[in-house]
Amino acid sequence: xYEHLFEIYRRIDAETRSVKAVTVIPQPLAxxxxxxxxxxxVLESGHGNTQVCPISKYxxxxxxxxxxRGGSDANTLTAEILKDxxxxxxxxxxxxxxxxxxGIGLVPLNLERAVRAAKGEPQKYVARFKMPGTxxxxxxxxxxxxxxxxxxYVFNPNHELYRSYFRxxxxxxxxxxxxxxxxxxxxxxxxxxxxxxxxxxxxxxxxLYRTVLLSGGNFAWTVPAEFRTISVDAATKVRxxxxxxxxxxxxxxxxxxxxxxxxxxxxxxGYAIPADYEWSWEGMxxxxxxx
Amino acid sequence: MxxxxxxxxxxxxxxxFRLLEIRREDRFQRIVAERDGEASLIIAPNSTxxxxxxxxxxxxASASDSQFSRVALMVPKQxxxxxxxxxxxxxxxxxxxxxxxRGVCEVLGPRTRERRNRPLxxxxxxxxxxxxxxxxxxxxxxxxxxxKRPADPRTSLVMGNVxxxxxxxxxxxAPDFLKDNPWISILSDRRTGS
Numbered sequence: 015x016y017e018h019l020f021e022i023y024r025r026i027d028a029e030t031r032s033v034k035a036v037t038v039i040p041q042p043l044a045x046x047x048x049x050x051x052x053x054x055x056v057l058e059s060g061h062g063n064t065q066v067c068p069i070s071k072y073x074x075x076x077x078x079x080x081x082x083r084g085g086s087d088a089n090t091l092t093a094e095i096l097k098d099x100x101x102x103x104x105x106x107x108x109x110x111x112x113x114x115x116x117g118i119g120l121v122p123l124n125l126e127r128a129v130r131a132a133k134g135e136p137q138k139y140v141a142r143f144k145m146p147g148t149x150x151x152x153x154x155x156x157x158x159x160x161x162x163x164x165x166x167y168v169f170n171p172n173h174e175l176y177r178s179y180f181r182x183x184x185x186x187x188x189x190x191x192x193x194x195x196x197x198x199x200x201x202x203x204x205x206x207x208x209x210x211x212x213x214x215x216x217x218x219x220x221x222l223y224r225t226v227l228l229s230g231g232n233f234a235w236t237v238p239a240e241f242r243t244i245s246v247d248a249a250t251k252v253r254x255x256x257x258x259x260x261x262x263x264x265x266x267x268x269x270x271x272x273x274x275x276x277x278x279x280x281x282x283x284g285y286a287i288p289a290d291y292e293w294s295w296e297g298m299x300x301x302x303x304x305x
Numbered sequence: 306m307x308x309x310x311x312x313x314x315x316x317x318x319x320x321x322f323r324l325l326e327i328r329r330e331d332r333f334q335r336i337v338a339e340r341d342g343e344a345s346l347i348i349a350p351n352s353t354x355x356x357x358x359x360x361x362x363x364x365x366a367s368a369s370d371s372q373f374s375r376v377a378l379m380v381p382k383q384x385x386x387x388x389x390x391x392x393x394x395x396x397x398x399x400x401x402x403x404x405x406x407r408g409v410c411e412v413l414g415p416r417t418r419e420r421r422n423r424p425l426x427x428x429x430x431x432x433x434x435x436x437x438x439x440x441x442x443x444x445x446x447x448x449x450x451x452x453k454r455p456a457d458p459r460t461s462l463v464m465g466n467v468x469x470x471x472x473x474x475x476x477x478x479a480p481d482f483l484k485d486n487p488w489i490s491i492l493s494d495r496r497t498g499s
Contacts, residue, residue, distance in 0.1 A: 031318070031319060046488075047486070047488045047492075048482055050482070050485070050486045050487060050488065052487050052488060052491055071491050278480075278482040281480075281482075281483075282482065282483060282486055282488055282489065282492070283488075283492060285483065285489070286488065286489040286490075286491075286492035286493045287492045287493070287495055288493060288495060288496075291495045291496065299495065300495070
């Protein structure tokens with residue numbers, strides 16, 4: 015991957031002689047830099063996958079935990095929920111499914127309690143969504159409790175309520191290997207953080223737990239005012255998952271301006287890294303000079 | 306298409322030249338550039354009306370009279386065929402062509418000519434004195450301007466003339482994500498082999 019990126023810039027430079035040097039920065043490192051935090055855990059979750067990266071001045075590469083689960087898996091579950099609710103014709107439209115996920119999906123404080131409450135008072139928790147600019151309105155009616163499944167699935171897909179979906183053919187997030195990296199499928203985010211931290215030196219572990227930074231579009235979950243007692247935002251959910259594992263005093267924060275934080279981190283990195291710090295394949299850092 | 310106002314710098318860089326000076330005169334531009342440690346004079350006629358060939362001859366004459374050890378003539382690509390390269394070659398004068406789209410191309414490399422050690426005339430001496438005075442005034446002006454500007458650590462980095470780790474703080478009008486960012490000192494301490 016890195017060689018391929020360098021090769022692209024080498025070709026650009028051969029044509030234009032406009033690229034003096036190139037470097038590659040892991041995305042979680044750029045996020046930590048943008049947030050001015052030298053020691054932390056960055057949980058980066060995008061469309062296809064998630065990674066947990068401990069950082070202490072450097073990314074601790076052998077402690078990174080990669081998860082083969084991202085926003086697209088919550089889309090898959092949303093499509094199944096739409097089919098069950100009689101909207102099979104819309105379930106194949108990826109853009110609609112994503113909008114529905116964002117419009118009705120909620121992250122429960124506690125899944126079992128939320129489902130029980132929503133089944134008891136379906137009108138209070140009704141999941142109704144109108145597609146902007148269209149006549150399409152989706153109403154999950156009696157199945158509105160499933161809106162809590164969508165948010166929970168991102169953070170922890172292990173609850174028995176998901177089994178019926180797997181049995182009916184929904185693809186379970188599977189373990190895959192890409193290069194040297196093993197992406198686990200079903201690991202919950204709390205366990206993933208604990209696994210990553212426990213691969214780091216013991217003396218560093220309390221410092222890493224102190225700041226957990228959530229980054230990426232998969233953490234943009236809103237909490238409607240009327241559901242504040244039963245649903246939570248991403249930071250609170252991760253804090254709860256860690257609490258369940260016995261990890262206290264954790265400061266979990268959502269990256270500010272997530273659409274810009276990676277760029278900002280890259281700017282600081284390029285600004286501060288010495289010009290004579292040459293690229294090293296051992297450290298995977300520095301400037302690779304092209305001419 | 307006119308050579309007047311054309312930006313030679315990048316195109317000459319592509320041929321390994323470092324642009325030192327451009328003197329724009331009425332009839333042609335005198336471009337002084339350095340390559341392989343030797344200064345070259347490149348004469349580029351401003352006019353592209355070569356029907357009378359007067360401006361071309363003018364440029365060749367000016368080039369051959371030069372004190373520079375390497376001299377080249379630069380003409381627009383579409384009129385290069387008018388130039389008899391064998392004559393230029395016999396006098397050691399190089400030929401370059403330029404084109405607004407494709408830039409500068411070196412058709413015939415100049416031969417290093419022996420410097421003529423004839424004594425400088427009074428006029429030439431006065432010209433040199435004037436040029437030194439102009440350069441001194443320019444340097445002084447640049448020094449004054451630089452002293453007014455806030456320090457820019459990036460400039461120091463690029464020039465490589467500041468000891469590692471001795472960074473100035475970002476300027477007060479720097480973006481918030483740069484200000485008080487502990488990563489700046491952490492990253493600036495990175496060393497090859499560390």
